Amino acid sequence: MKSREYKQIEPRALPASAPPAPAAGKEQAQGGRARRKWEVFPGNNRFYCDGRVMVARETGALPVTLGLVLVTSGCFFIFDCPFLVQHLTGCIPVIGGVLFAFVLASLLRTSFTDPGILPRATPEEAADIEKQIDNPGSSSSSSYRPPPRTKEVVINQQVVKLKYCFTCKIFRPPRTSHCSLCDNCVERFDHHCPWVGNCVGKRNYRFFYCFIVSLSFLTAFIFGCVSAHLALRSKDGKGLIFAVQESPASAVELVICFFSVWSILGLSGFHTYLVASNRTTNEDIKGSWSGKSGAEETGNPYSYNNVFKNCCAVLCGPMPPSLIDRRGFLPTEDAPLSTAVEIVEMPASKNDVNMVTTGRHGFHQFSRVRFNQEEKVLLRFIQRPRLPRARVDVANRRQVPPEPSSSGQGCAGRASWPFLSG
Amino acid sequence: MRSAPRTAARRTTLPFYHQSFHNLQELRHNASLSNKVFVQRDYTEGTVCKFQTKFPSELDSRIERTLFEDTVKTLNNYYAEAEKIGGQSYLEGCLACATAYLIFLCMETRYEKVLKKISHYIQEQNEKIYAPRGLLITDPIERGMRVIEISIYEDRGSSGSSSGSSSTTCSSGR
Numbered sequence: 009m010k011s012r013e014y015k016q017i018e019p020r021a022l023p024a025s026a027p028p029a030p031a032a033g034k035e036q037a038q039g040g041r042a043r044r045k046w047e048v049f050p051g052n053n054r055f056y057c058d059g060r061v062m063v064a065r066e067t068g069a070l071p072v073t074l075g076l077v078l079v080t081s082g083c084f085f086i087f088d089c090p091f092l093v094q095h096l097t098g099c100i101p102v103i104g105g106v107l108f109a110f111v112l113a114s115l116l117r118t119s120f121t122d123p124g125i126l127p128r129a130t131p132e133e134a135a136d137i138e139k140q141i142d143n144p145g146s147s148s149s150s151s152y153r154p155p156p157r158t159k160e161v162v163i164n165q166q167v168v169k170l171k172y173c174f175t176c177k178i179f180r181p182p183r184t185s186h187c188s189l190c191d192n193c194v195e196r197f198d199h200h201c202p203w204v205g206n207c208v209g210k211r212n213y214r215f216f217y218c219f220i221v222s223l224s225f226l227t228a229f230i231f232g233c234v235s236a237h238l239a240l241r242s243k244d245g246k247g248l249i250f251a252v253q254e255s256p257a258s259a260v261e262l263v264i265c266f267f268s269v270w271s272i273l274g275l276s277g278f279h280t281y282l283v284a285s286n287r288t289t290n291e292d293i294k295g296s297w298s299g300k301s302g303a304e305e306t307g308n309p310y311s312y313n314n315v316f317k318n319c320c321a322v323l324c325g326p327m328p329p330s331l332i333d334r335r336g337f338l339p340t341e342d343a344p345l346s347t348a349v350e351i352v353e354m355p356a357s358k359n360d361v362n363m364v365t366t367g368r369h370g371f372h373q374f375s376r377v378r379f380n381q382e383e384k385v386l387l388r389f390i391q392r393p394r395l396p397r398a399r400v401d402v403a404n405r406r407q408v409p410p411e412p413s414s415s416g417q418g419c420a421g422r423a424s425w426p427f428l429s430g
Numbered sequence: 431m432r433s434a435p436r437t438a439a440r441r442t443t444l445p446f447y448h449q450s451f452h453n454l455q456e457l458r459h460n461a462s463l464s465n466k467v468f469v470q471r472d473y474t475e476g477t478v479c480k481f482q483t484k485f486p487s488e489l490d491s492r493i494e495r496t497l498f499e500d501t502v503k504t505l506n507n508y509y510a511e512a513e514k515i516g517g518q519s520y521l522e523g524c525l526a527c528a529t530a531y532l533i534f535l536c537m538e539t540r541y542e543k544v545l546k547k548i549s550h551y552i553q554e555q556n557e558k559i560y561a562p563r564g565l566l567i568t569d570p571i572e573r574g575m576r577v578i579e580i581s582i583y584e585d586r587g588s589s590g591s592s593s594g595s596s597s598t599t600c601s602s603g604r
Contacts, residue, residue, distance in 0.1 A: 113530035127574040132466045161473045170473070178576060182477055196477070214523075215531055310476055317515075324523025325515050327539045331574040382581075388561035389583050390460045 046334040050128060051192040059334035061120045064190050068202030070119055077115070077223070080264050081108045084230050087257040088237045095240055100233055107226040114219035115204060122330040123209030124195035126176065126184060134177035141172075164309035183310070185290055195328075199289040208289075211330065214323050217279055224272045231265035234258045286311040286318040461564065461583045469502065469578040479509040481570070481578055492582065493563050501555055501567070502578070505548065512544035545571060 046059035055062050063070075081104070089101045129137065141157065157172035159179050170179045173186050176193045180186070185197035187207050196210035208216045237258055241251035252259045282292060287308060291297060297307035312318050465488060472482045483502045485495045518540060526533050552569050560567055560580075568579040 110530045113532055117531050126576070129576070130573070130579075133468055133573070133577060133579070136466070136468045163473060163476050168473075181471065181576075182473055214527070218527065218531065320520060320523075321515050323527070324520045326513055326519045326522070326541045327526075327534060328513075329539075329541055329545060329571070331571070333572070382566060385556060385561040385564070385566040385581075386461050386583060388557070389564040390585070392562045392564075 042337045044334065045332070045336045045338060048338065049332065049334070051125065052190045053125075053192070055334060062122055062334065063119055064200070064206050066189060066202075067205040070203065070205030073115065073203045076264065076268075077108075077111055077226075080230060080261055081111075081226070083257040083261050084233070087255055088230075088234055088261070091237055091240070091255075092233055096236070104226075104229060104233070107222055107229060110222040111219060111226050114215050114222060117215040118201075118204045118208065118212050118219050119206050121206075121212040121215060122332060122334070123207040124197075124211040124328065125190075125207075125209075125330075125332050126178065126181075126193040126195060127332050128175070129177040137172075137177065137179065166307075166309035168309065183288065183291070196288060197290050211328055217283065217323065220272060220276045220279060224269065224276045227265050227269045227272055230261060231269055234261050234265065238262070283319050283322045284315045286322060460586055462586050463581055464584040465582040467580045467582065469580065471576060478513050479570075479575055480506050486580075488582065489565070489580065492565060493560070497559055501559075504551065505570075505578070508544055508548045508551065512541045 044059050046055040046062070049055070052065040053062050054065055084104060085101060089104070092100045159170040159172075161168050161170060161182070163182060168182050170182065172178070173180050173193050175186060175191065178193065180193055181195065183196045184193050186193045187197065187200050189200050190207055192207070194207045194209040196213065198208040198213055198216075200207045201216065204216065204219070206212070237255065238248065238251045241254055242248045279289075282289065285308065287297065287310075291308075297309075312321060467486045467488045469481050469484075469486065472480045474480075481502050483499050483506075485498055489498060522540060549569055549571075552567055556567055564583040566581040566583070568581070570576070570578050573579055
């Protein structure tokens with residue numbers, strides 16, 4: 009009875025691609041290194057610290073930005089602060105220090121954070137979309153069909169066109185754009201900033217805004233303090249030349265700050281306007297909302313028509329998660345589970361299958377969880393109670409007419425399942 | 431009738447009286463993935479994460495419409511809760527801004543907490559409702575929050591001995 013009911017599948021019966029379990033188990037335990045998803049990421053990005061830090065492949069002017077900030081602030085603290093503390097107040101280095109910390113922290117966060125990259129479509133998903141594009145008759149109800157590879161949606165009584173991305177093989181969500189430098193679709197794409205060496209998008213826009221605002225404060229602060237320093241030194245008829253000769257670094261700082269404060273202040277002002285109207289640089293440059301109607305506020309379907317609410321939504325909204333799961337492990341679907349997994353089997357006293365798989369090495373990654381879920385699904389599905397239809401009697405290889413009540417036992421409330429095939 | 435844990439590597443004859451599988455490969459001998467259905471995003475309310483509740487025709491014979499719609503509506507509610515702009519998100523945002531966003535390095539955001547709840551919910555739905563019907567819902571976060579992927583499994587060789595043995599196993603398990 010037991011040997012007939014239990015069916016052990018011999019390794020030889022398995023397809024050639026699956027190696028025998030014991031040997032494969034040892035290989036996996038010893039040599040096979042599980043790869044993380046960032047190692048096979050298709051975009052133009054570089055990853056450091058085992059996927060924790062990501063930047064665009066071309067860092068652009070990030071070293072220049074960092075260098076300018078560090079050099080200017082360093083010179084300020086070394087050459088100007090001692091004099092100013094002596095002659096003015098001790099708060100100056102404190103304020104300068106706080107601003108410098110903000111600038112550096114937000115710059116590094118902007119550069120090293122995933123801007124909101126959308127992962128590319130899986131092959132099945134891409135095929136499904138292709139099928140929908142080829143058979144649009146079922147989905148479109150109006151007589152007008154939009155040009156192929158675009159979809160139209162109505163958001164807040166405004167028609168928005170969603171374009172198909174040929175690289176990522178998806179229809180881009182609203183406000184998403186494909187960055188050609190990084191070769192990724194980025195959600196709420198603002199622009200690719202060479203000064204921070206990364207795209208600015210949904211996830212790092214607030215860091216970028218914090219960076220430019222604090223940088224404009226820092227630049228203005230240093231400019232003011234250095235001017236005061238030179239003014240104090242050139243007092244009593246000594247002259248500016250004398251002051252510059254005594255503190256040449258201050259002159260360098262003054263020149264750097266003078267030329268950068270206008271552009272940075274201008275940029276801060278521009279982005280404050282964008283935040284207040286809930287737009288992106290990309291939309292503003294393309295004139296997506298302002299060109300069509302006279303009143304700007306009604307053109308943008310994403311705006312809350314309230315400056316305060318727009319600011320809160322953009323800067324204080326919930327922090328969305330990274331969608332690309334850089335540090336997740338690549339699933340190894342065809343390999344046997346082997347020694348990495350223990351299968352705990354309990355006597356099947358109930359009809360439900362009690363099967364628990366646990367990762368032995370604390371190997372809890374998203375792909376592993378999904379892998380175990382797939383096992384559970386398959387087991388439950390295979391061992392589900394069949395509907396009262398003709399069953400095959402293995403022993404006699406004949407069809408047995410259904411018994412009316414037996415299949416209903418232990419299947420709490422599953423008696424009427426017209427959907428399952430027997 | 432041993433119930434002690436055993437590793438998949440040992441291929442000894444088992445005295446269990448129900449079927450035992452050593453790996454996914456073996457499971458797939460009895461049931462196979464036949465199709466995948468994708469539930470797309472609903473952008474009518476803007477960029478908030480919301481999925482269409484339209485019932486896919488491929489699931490017509492596999493699951494009741496109401497169960498499916500309930501699942502999608504619950505997921506939509508979870509995502510709406512995660513993306514809600516209200517008191518708690520303002521507080522989180524202002525606190526983060528005051529600390530130059532360094533606090534995000536140590537703190538789990540509200541969104542991440544809700545994502546964990548969603549993951550548990552999907553696991554529970556899979557175990558209770560979808561797995562017995564041969565369906566598997568993939569967490570949307572694994573697909574970039576673009577789609578809800580539903581995998582459809584079918585018996586392999588319905589008249590073959592493998593499914594025959596599984597049906598007798600079921601009957602003996604009672």
